[in-house]
Amino acid sequence: MNFIDAGVVAREDLAPGYFILRLGGCEALAGALPGQFVMVRGDWGRDPLLPRAISLLEARPDGMAAILVKTVGRGTALLSRATAGARLRVLGPLGTAFPAPDAARQDLLIAGGSGVPPVYLQAARAAAAGRADRVEVFLGGRTAQDLPYATGLERLGVSLHLTTDDGSRGQRGLVTAALERRLDEVGGRPRLMACGPDPMLHAVARIARLRELPCLVSLEAAMACGLGACLGCAVPARSRPFVYVCQDGPVFDAAEVYQ
C-alpha cells in the first residue's frame, strides 16, 4: 500500500451523476485486485476534510488507474469538477478482493449502479485469463442512466444481462430477478459475487442462502482512514461483533455480513 501523488489525466462524464477519473502516476496501484479500493482526496483545503473511499475500476502497470464515481455529496461533487492536471492524493490499494476465476466453475457477477468497478475488474480478470465464458455479468440500475459502465463490460465479451427498474434499457425489473431467472436455467453451483446498494446485496445474499450457493459481497461504508485506525467502518457480523470494511473487507462472505 502506498500514498501517491496522482494527477488527473482525464475526466469522462458518463450519465448525469456518474463519471470516471483517469489518473496517472499510479504505478504503485498496479496489480490491484477486483474489490480493492483507494482513499482519494483533492487539494481543496480543510473542507470537506476526509478522503473518500472509492473502488478501483482499473490499475495498469504503466501507472494509469481509473475510478468510477457517483456524485453523492460534497466530496464527490468536488471530484466531479476535477479537470486534467488536477492533483489528487491517493492511498491504496486497500482491502480484500474477489477470489480468482476458477476454470471449474461458473461465476455470476452482479452489480448495481456505481457498484460496477469490482465486477468489471473481475470480469476483465476472467477475460484476460481466457475464461470469459466462465463469467456472466448482471448489471442493474433504476434507469438507463444508472448503468454507468455497461459499455466497458460489453467490450470484454462476457455475457451481459442489463436490467432497469423502468425498462428504459435491458430487461425491466430488478437485477436480482434477472439473476434468479438465470439461476433457474443454469443449474449447478455457480459462485455469486456482487457489489451495489445495500438492499441489492441483501437480496443477493438471500438468494445465495436459499439456493445454498457460495456468495461474496463487496461492501461500501463511510470511513475516515482506510487503514483500520478510525474504526468508523464497522459492520455487525456473524462471527464477531463487528468486522471492518477497510481491513476485513470490502469483500466478505455474504453469510458473514447478511443474516
Add this chain to the structure above:
Amino acid sequence: MTAVDMAVTMGALALKNPVMTASGTFGYAAEFADVCDVGALGGVVTKGISLQPRAGNPVPRICETAAGMLNSIGLANVGLEAFAADKMPYLRSCGAAVVVNFFGETESEYVECAARLSEIPGVAALEMNISCPNVHKGGIEFGRDPQAAGRLVRECVAAARVPVWVKLTPNVTDVVALAGACLESGAGGLSLINTLRGMAIDARTRRPRLATKFGGLSGPAIKPVALRMVFEVHRAFPDAPISAIGGLQSGEDAAEFMLAGATTLQVGTQNFVEPDAAVRVLRELRDFCAAGGVTRVLDLRGALQA
C-alpha cells in the same frame, strides 16, 4: 539553514522531538508503517486500552462535519493482553516513544490497567483517558469532577512505574480546576483537548447521523478551542508539561500550540486525511524554527507575547 534542536522533555520523559500522534487516530502505529516514517516521530499515543477487549458502539459511528468529523467509536480496543502480545512488538521497535492511552469502567480497573501497562517493556508513559464523551461508564464521569479526577489520578500514579499523563475533556466549565487537581495528584503531564461533544442530524430522514446521537468533534474546526485551553492551563500552571491536541494540521499550527504553552504536540484527525501528516508537521515545525532563527524548539514554549 540553522540547525534546530528539536529535543523536548515532557516532565520526566525525554523525547527526540515534540511531534506525536493522538490516541484513536493512529491505531497501534503498525497500520501506518507502510506510508509513514513512524520512527521519525517523537512519540505515538496508542488507541485507548482497557483490561478487557471492547467491541465498541453500534453503527453509524462517524460522520463528517464542517472542517471536521464526529466520532462515537466507543473505545473499541483489543484489550490489555492482546495489546501486550500482538501490538507491542512493533511499537517497541518503531523508534518513537510509546505512550499508551488507557481507561477503565471503575476506579479499580483504571488502577489495575495502569499498573499492568506500565510493566510492559517499551512503554515510556501512560495517558489516562478520563474524558471520553462516548461511553457511559468510565471516561468522562471522572473527568468532570476535580475531586474524583484527583483521587483517581493519585491512585494510578502510585500504581504505575512510568509517568502518567492525564487527557482532559474540553466539555467542562473550568478546565483549569481539573488540570490543577490532576497536577496536585502527581500527573506527569496533561494532554488537552479530547473531542468536543457534538451532534449531526440528517434533515431528510429526521434522524441523528450517529447511532449514539452524540459524538466527539475533532479536526481543524476545534483548533481555536484547543489553543484557548492550552493557553489557560499554561497560564495557571506554567511548569506543567502540556501535550496539545486539537485540529493540528501544520508546522505553523504546532508553533502556535507551543507558543500557547505546549511542550509536545499530538496530530490527530489529520492522520486520517494523510497518513504521514505527523512527519510533515515535524518537518514544517523544524523549517519554521530555522526560518525564524529559533535554534531550540523549546524556546517557543510559552513564548506568546500577550
